[in-house]
Amino acid sequence: MVKSDWNKPKIEYDPQLDAIRSALNQRESALLSPMAAFSDACTRRMEEEELVKGYRQSYSLDVDRILHSLAYTRYIDKTQVFYLIQNDHITHRMLHVQLVSKIARTIGRFLGLNEDLIEAVALGHDIGHTPFGHDGERILSQLCLKSGIGYFQHNVQSVQFLERVERKGKGWNLCLQVLDGILCHDGEIHEQKLSPERDKTFDTLDAEILKKKQNPDTYLIPMTLEGCVVRMADTISYIGRDIEDAIRLSLIKRSDIPKSCVRVLGNTNGSIVYHLVTDMIKHSFNKPYLAFSREISEQLQILKAFNLELIYMNPKIKQHLGTINNLFEILFEKFLDEFETQNQKSVIFTHFLKGMSPDYTDKHSAPEIVRDFLAGMTDQYFIMNCPEHMRPGKNSI
Numbered sequence: 001m002v003k004s005d006w007n008k009p010k011i012e013y014d015p016q017l018d019a020i021r022s023a024l025n026q027r028e029s030a031l032l033s034p035m036a037a038f039s040d041a042c043t044r045r046m047e048e049e050e051l052v053k054g055y056r057q058s059y060s061l062d063v064d065r066i067l068h069s070l071a072y073t074r075y076i077d078k079t080q081v082f083y084l085i086q087n088d089h090i091t092h093r094m095l096h097v098q099l100v101s102k103i104a105r106t107i108g109r110f111l112g113l114n115e116d117l118i119e120a121v122a123l124g125h126d127i128g129h130t131p132f133g134h135d136g137e138r139i140l141s142q143l144c145l146k147s148g149i150g151y152f153q154h155n156v157q158s159v160q161f162l163e164r165v166e167r168k169g170k171g172w173n174l175c176l177q178v179l180d181g182i183l184c185h186d187g188e189i190h191e192q193k194l195s196p197e198r199d200k201t202f203d204t205l206d207a208e209i210l211k212k213k214q215n216p217d218t219y220l221i222p223m224t225l226e227g228c229v230v231r232m233a234d235t236i237s238y239i240g241r242d243i244e245d246a247i248r249l250s251l252i253k254r255s256d257i258p259k260s261c262v263r264v265l266g267n268t269n270g271s272i273v274y275h276l277v278t279d280m281i282k283h284s285f286n287k288p289y290l291a292f293s294r295e296i297s298e299q300l301q302i303l304k305a306f307n308l309e310l311i312y313m314n315p316k317i318k319q320h321l322g323t324i325n326n327l328f329e330i331l332f333e334k335f336l337d338e339f340e341t342q343n344q345k346s347v348i349f350t351h352f353l354k355g356m357s358p359d360y361t362d363k364h365s366a367p368e369i370v371r372d373f374l375a376g377m378t379d380q381y382f383i384m385n386c387p388e389h390m391r392p393g394k395n396s397i
Helices: 015-031 049-053 058-067 070-077 093-111 115-124 133-146 154-165 176-183 202-214 225-248 259-265 269-284 294-312 321-340 347-353 358-363 366-375 379-384
Strands: none
Touching (some): 058 115, 058 176, 070 093, 070 154, 070 379, 093 225, 093 269, 115 176, 115 225, 133 321, 133 366, 154 358, 154 366, 176 202, 176 225, 259 269, 269 294, 321 379
């Protein structure tokens, strides 16, 4: 018996709690769409006896596990779009995943889908994001590629954290349907219509992860409608919110928003979210797929191009990019050297590998361990580990 099991309370079979869970599963069959993912169809890598004795349904249990993960806690200081900005009202990763969860659950409720599965995928979908958002992701990806461990993708890393890093390498043993939704959540892809690719297995999941590491452009489709909803809600949640943040930072003016988008979607985040959600519900109800109307889809695509050009690629928010790039390279090489020389005083040992399961260290190469350590850092912790004279400070645009 491993040490962590000594004080583990014994789980006694309680027929009353078991009956409650069975009743909840039966209620799903009565209330949800036949196209929904039912809780009793959940698949895990390892069988868990206590699930039979407990009262929480499978996807609800996964929500709890994600909420209590250390990686989820670190969302609080992870960049969404704008990093090193002195403004407390700018969206960070924590708020983003909460917005995705709320929007996706609203859509799921009207379509008769499993809201517990939707919440689990939504809350876990960005756990693998690096410090400094997509810029950090691109930089770390190049470092990983040079080290021979494939491209870095935050959706792949989210699965990596939840399956192989969390709980000191034991992972959370989440449902296949949850992990698949997280892996396939790519909100940057524009689609008018999205149909699930059902009947996947853990072998499918592992194969798709490998393909994604080898080719970031690999196109993946969620296995459930719930996973499709989160993928669409990801875009819905950030498209108008990023515009509001950019206006707040004086990067753009509200009058800059394309006139056709204003006519169809409105010019505020609230209006944009409302029209996108409403249109999706209307065109997806009782369908085996999710869809926008042609007009709404076209205007959303225009709005995404607008955001890309005037917000995401705006040089005003890239002023620290060169410094961040250099710091990623410095820290990657530093921790790689300290791991390979077994410098036990290094924070990669004291803050990351201490108490880690041998199953993790034995199955990961040195560059993979450094990748996991860097990817898991918050923005501030990353900066704290940089040479003091190179640390960038926050500024207002």
